[in-house]
Amino acid sequence: MSANVMRTGIDVPRTRAFARPSFVGRLFAGACATSAWMGLGVLSVLLVGVLWQGAGWLSWSFLTNYDSRHPAEAGIRAGLWGSLWLVVLATLFAVPVGVGAGIFLEEYEKKGWLRTVIEINLSNLAGVPSIVYGILGMAVFVKMFGAFQGQPKVLEIGLRNAHFDIPLPFGRTVLSGGLTLALLILPIVIVVTREALRAVPSSLRQASYALGATHWQTIRHQLLPAALPGIITGVILSVSRAIGETAPLLMVGAAVYLANSPGGIETPLDVVKHPGGVLEAPFDSFTALPVLIFNWISRPEKEYRHVAAAAILVLLGLLQVFNIAASVIRARMQRKTRW
Amino acid sequence: MASIPSEFPAAPSLASQPLGLGPRFSLSRVREQAIRLILLGCALASILTTVGIIYVLLSETIFAIPPNEAFFQLVSPWHFFTDTRWTPQFSDRHFGILPLLCGTFLVAGIAAVIGLPIGLAGSIYLSEYASPRTRNLVKPILEVLAGIPTVVFGYFALVFVTPYALRPVFTGLFGWDVQVFNAASAGIVVGIMIIPIVSSLSEDALRAVPQALREAAYALGSSKYHVSTRVVVPAALSGVLASFLLAISRAVGETMAVSIAAGQTPVLTLNPLRSVETMTAYIVNVSFGDKPHQSLDFKALFAVAMTLFVMTLVMNILSHLVMRRFRETYQ
Numbered sequence: 161m162s163a164n165v166m167r168t169g170i171d172v173p174r175t176r177a178f179a180r181p182s183f184v185g186r187l188f189a190g191a192c193a194t195s196a197w198m199g200l201g202v203l204s205v206l207l208v209g210v211l212w213q214g215a216g217w218l219s220w221s222f223l224t225n226y227d228s229r230h231p232a233e234a235g236i237r238a239g240l241w242g243s244l245w246l247v248v249l250a251t252l253f254a255v256p257v258g259v260g261a262g263i264f265l266e267e268y269e270k271k272g273w274l275r276t277v278i279e280i281n282l283s284n285l286a287g288v289p290s291i292v293y294g295i296l297g298m299a300v301f302v303k304m305f306g307a308f309q310g311q312p313k314v315l316e317i318g319l320r321n322a323h324f325d326i327p328l329p330f331g332r333t334v335l336s337g338g339l340t341l342a343l344l345i346l347p348i349v350i351v352v353t354r355e356a357l358r359a360v361p362s363s364l365r366q367a368s369y370a371l372g373a374t375h376w377q378t379i380r381h382q383l384l385p386a387a388l389p390g391i392i393t394g395v396i397l398s399v400s401r402a403i404g405e406t407a408p409l410l411m412v413g414a415a416v417y418l419a420n421s422p423g424g425i426e427t428p429l430d431v432v433k434h435p436g437g438v439l440e441a442p443f444d445s446f447t448a449l450p451v452l453i454f455n456w457i458s459r460p461e462k463e464y465r466h467v468a469a470a471a472i473l474v475l476l477g478l479l480q481v482f483n484i485a486a487s488v489i490r491a492r493m494q495r496k497t498r499w
Numbered sequence: 500m501a502s503i504p505s506e507f508p509a510a511p512s513l514a515s516q517p518l519g520l521g522p523r524f525s526l527s528r529v530r531e532q533a534i535r536l537i538l539l540g541c542a543l544a545s546i547l548t549t550v551g552i553i554y555v556l557l558s559e560t561i562f563a564i565p566p567n568e569a570f571f572q573l574v575s576p577w578h579f580f581t582d583t584r585w586t587p588q589f590s591d592r593h594f595g596i597l598p599l600l601c602g603t604f605l606v607a608g609i610a611a612v613i614g615l616p617i618g619l620a621g622s623i624y625l626s627e628y629a630s631p632r633t634r635n636l637v638k639p640i641l642e643v644l645a646g647i648p649t650v651v652f653g654y655f656a657l658v659f660v661t662p663y664a665l666r667p668v669f670t671g672l673f674g675w676d677v678q679v680f681n682a683a684s685a686g687i688v689v690g691i692m693i694i695p696i697v698s699s700l701s702e703d704a705l706r707a708v709p710q711a712l713r714e715a716a717y718a719l720g721s722s723k724y725h726v727s728t729r730v731v732v733p734a735a736l737s738g739v740l741a742s743f744l745l746a747i748s749r750a751v752g753e754t755m756a757v758s759i760a761a762g763q764t765p766v767l768t769l770n771p772l773r774s775v776e777t778m779t780a781y782i783v784n785v786s787f788g789d790k791p792h793q794s795l796d797f798k799a800l801f802a803v804a805m806t807l808f809v810m811t812l813v814m815n816i817l818s819h820l821v822m823r824r825f826r827e828t829y830q
Contacts, residue, residue: 185724185725188727188728189624189723189724191620192620192623192624192627193629195616195617195618195619195620195624195698196620196621196629196698197637198617198694199621199640199641199694200637200640203640203644206655206659209655209658209659210654210655213658256541257541257544258541260540260541260542261538261544261545263541264535264541264542265542268535268539269539269542274542278545278546281546282545283815283819284549284815284816285545285549287745287748287749287752287811287812287815287818288808288811289751289752289779289807289808290752290754291804291807292552292556292752292804292807292808293552294786295555295556295800295804296552296555298786299551299559300555306567343548346544346545347545374527374531375531376530376534400646403648404646404647404649404650405648406648406649406650406755407649407754407755407783410783410787411783411786413786416787450648453650453651454650454755457650457653457654457657457658465654465658472651475648476651479647483643483646
């Protein structure tokens with residue numbers, strides 16, 4: 161490298177070298193600045209374009225209608241509820257497992273072959289295309305390796321007040337979709353948890369041990385509360401990743417045309433009115449907001465492009481809400497921590 | 500206990516009533532171990548995911564449990580990798596993956612031509628030229644761009660890029676035919692999608708170059724341009740290459756934008772204005788239609804997915820190898 165530096169020194173034009181940058185230098189600086197700001201340009205073009213196409217189609221009935229053969233009456237209610245259920249289930253599965261794995265890697269297995277294997281595995285999983293997760297979900301959750309060949313069973317579990325009818329294999333249900341998305345965001349949750357735990361100063365650990373706390377007591381009462389804002393921020397960001405995913409959901413059989421919401425819950429009030437629907441929803445067929453968008457884009461009628469644009473506006477709006485929530489928590493965290 | 504010197508009078512009483520610091524059975528110790536095992540189970544879940552992916556792909560592609568038949572037991576791998584026709588739906592069936600590979604690389608190539616230089620230039624700006632204030636403005640914008648769902652980019656390609664950018668230039672100026680679905684529009688949006696990946700990873704590599712190298716070059720009278728292009732970028736070259744590899748791997752595995760904008764015509768062409776089909780688009784299209792799961796074209800899905808998985812895996816591993824070299828250089 162030193163030879164390179166030496167040559168650079170000689171190459172510099174001697175005249176006006178300090179006066180002002182050469183023409184090529186200014187051109188280069190301009191090109192670099194343009195490239196960096198290009199993101200803003202693309203974003204604005206995209207937003208303006210989608211607004212132009214879709215803003216006029218956005219209305220209250222668009223949010224509350226189901227899909228329709230008539231573009232003017234098509235709506236996203238099934239997609240909104242479907243996406244909500246998918247994200248809730250994915251978070252329920254991915255967060256406990258992901259946080260647990262993060263704690264194990266950061267606090268228990270500080271070195272050794274197992275940690276190396278898991279770390280290599282995680283970095284490779286992060287690069288696996290999302291559609292491959294969809295294939296995994298289809299084989300494992302939807303078909304269960306064909307273990308129930310042609311004869312689906314229903315597993316009935318009756319608890320005191322609740323009654324589950326679990327189809328085996330899970331089939332094309334919200335549960336299959338949620339589990340697939342959970343696998344997809346699991347590596348993200350693990351990485352985020354590890355970073356959050358690493359940011360906790362070790363003096364906190366040592367103080368806790370010095371007071372006689374056990375390993376788990378230290379983690380449970382000192383480290384996790386300290387790392388919680390970081391973990392929550394990461395979970396919100398992984399949820400916003402999950403909500404935009406389309407390909408894996410198509411693989412696990414998201415319906416493109418659906419005129420009911422999972423479990424028959426159509427308004428937030430229905431959760432109170434028919435609590436049974438909450439237990440039925442995971443085993444119902446589903447669609448999701450990005451799946452509806454994909455379907456509308458693929459339709460030959462031009463009007464559906466406007467419907468798709470309106471749905472994209474809703475999707476981007478939702479994502480923005482998540483991003484703002486994440487950055488608010490991050491900002492509060494930075495204000496509160498005093499180490 | 501026998502080794503305790505005899506001048507300590509307390510030694511005999513210690514032996515009768517063990518109060519040492521050594522391991523002792525207690526409920527809290529069992530609980531600690533149980534918690535450790537549960538957490539180990541959580542960590543193994545990620546390994547189970549990988550094992551699951553590999554098992555599913557292998558069992559459908561290379562060998563299956565007897566009543567089922569794997570794809571390569573029905574179609575020879577030689578035909579799969581050398582036949583130039585991909586016609587699973589026709590009566591004259593051919594399963595040659597070359598057209599799909601060609602479509603994939605055409606789109607990924609266009610994406611690379613657009614995304615890699617812009618991403619690198621952007622990272623040079625962020626690392627060498629921009630003030631901290633500008634950086635804090637630009638970086639969130641790139642993060643927002645990275646967070647936009649791919650289905651939105653597909654819409655953008657189909658509704659804006661083809662009619663308002665490609666058609667006016669290529670049809671308007673040159674008179675060439677631009678199809679509704681074409682590789683160019685998909686490649687352009689995938690290129691935009693990989694800009695944030697390249698610029699954030701490359702920027703990390705550029706910023707990791709020791710300040711002393713820059714100062715030495717400035718001391719010898721170099722301009723900022725020369726410092727950037729001849730000192731900083733070469734010094735961070737392996738990190739930059741690693742980011743390129745990751746970005747190309749992302750472009751190869753990209754699904755929704757490509758299946759919306761690039762079309763569903765598996766042809767062996769390098770014409771970016773024509774409709775092509777990528778590997779990911781085939782997987783989506785087959786699963787989208789309600790094909791019986793025992794049919795051959797449904798099984799072909801797994802063979803295509805296997806090829807895709809191996810390709811992206813190789814690129815990711817290469818990227819990590821390159822990255823590790825870079826980490827060893829300056830520490």
